[in-house]
Amino acid sequence: MASIMVERSGRVALLTLNRPKALNALNLAVMQETVAALRELDRDPSVGAIVITGSEKAFAAGADIKEMAPKTFADVFLEDWFAAWDQLAQLRTPTIAAVSGYALGGGCELAMLCDILIASDTAKFGQPEIKLGVIPGIGGSQRLTRAVGKAKAMDLCLTGRFMDVDEAERAGLVSRVVPVDQLRDVALEVAKTIADMSLPIAMMAKEAVNRSFETTLSEGVRFERRVFHSTFATDDQKEGMAAFIEKRKPLFSHR
Ligand code: CAA
Helix, strand or coil, X not given: CCCEEEEEECXXXXXXXXXXXXXXXXXXXXXXXXXXXXXXXXXXXCCCEEEEECCCCEEECCECHHHHCCCCHHHHHHCCCCHHHHHHHHCCCCEEEEECCXXXXXXXXXXXXXXXXXXXXXXXXXXXXXXXXXCCCCCHHHHHHHHHCHHHHHHHHHHCCCEEHHHHHHHCCCCEEECHHHHHHHHHHHHHHHHCCCHHHHHHHHHHHHHCCCCCHHHHHHHHHHHHHHHCCCHHHHHHHHHHHCCCCCCCCCC
């Protein structure tokens, strides 16, 4: 059985982690299949947004502990264990994590690698690696801190406790909370809204927001201004503004 499933509906792609018995623990196969599938979808201009989800009980309960347990320092160092996940930070297509149940360790980190995090009212987040004698390894100490600030990031990384969805929303980790039975539909609806926008413009908006994590305010604003100017080189800027003036819906050509 494949570790993931990929479905398409119009310009939206849905990737479902598919190891429900292991609470979608992220083993080597899941990592390789997920990264390969997402890179392929990212290269396809007929895909305008990607939703990543798990099961109702678990988005993903972390890296696969049974697979990691026997490894030595030399194993993980020489294999650069987890480095492949970094490729998800390079995706240009907007991504949405639809999180129900546990998003722990690598599961929380995978959700944070997405652009928008929509969670069900059952979602639980945490970086419990410390309880296993390790620390986060797919960016959790960095992305969680940027998302929720030092106070909560330290609390979660040092105690290993789980954070429920209300706390996660208050802390700014989650952009929307929805009832669990509506999670998939809401995430797909948000993805469709984004996928109906101009793909190059959506990519530029994503790149500009992400730049804020990498640079100073004045350099970030300068980058934004240059990209804003370049949107006027697209057909979709002409179409978007003409549609507003003509009081109709825009039909973007993604050019
Ligand atoms: N790796 C491997 N298997 C896992 C797993 C994981 N991260 N999480 C759950 N499973 C497996 C369990 O071993 C169990 O398998 P068996 O039926 O074969 O025993 C099955 O999934 C169901 O799990 P539980 O019986 O434990 O389910 P529960 O409802 O009692 O508890 C849970 C749920 C609280 C999420 C608990 O499973 C748990 O604490 N999981 C581990 C969470 C964790 O520590 N994650 C961090 C991993 S390290 C990491 O991710 C490093 C990094 O930064 C990348």
